[in-house]
Amino acid sequence: MSFSDVFFVVRLCFAILLMTGGVFWFLPVVGLWMFPLGLLLIITCIPFFDRRIRVWTRTLGKVMQEAEQIEADTALPEGHQGMSEQSTERMSQS
Numbered sequence: 001m002s003f004s005d006v007f008f009v010v011r012l013c014f015a016i017l018l019m020t021g022g023v024f025w026f027l028p029v030v031g032l033w034m035f036p037l038g039l040l041l042i043i044t045c046i047p048f049f050d051r052r053i054r055v056w057t058r059t060l061g062k063v064m065q066e067a068e069q070i071e072a073d074t075a076l077p078e079g080h081q082g083m084s085e086q087s088t089e090r091m092s093q094s
Helices: 003-023 034-043 047-074 085-093
Strands: none
Touching: 003 034, 034 047
């Protein structure tokens, strides 16, 4: 039995355990948050969904990186007091 097979079995058992705990959401330690997490682990065992999740997370990472870069480019210099024009525009739009 290879490492990937063992990892698959462990992940599947953990997912089933999480989903079972999610059913008992009314108990103090376990909660409803466990059910979707277990479902997500089971979905990642299916290659079709696993590929889609990997593409989605990669795309999300690129978008977050671009947003951080834009924010860094438009940030005020060190020690500068006051608000930038973009900040005041955002506040007025809210």
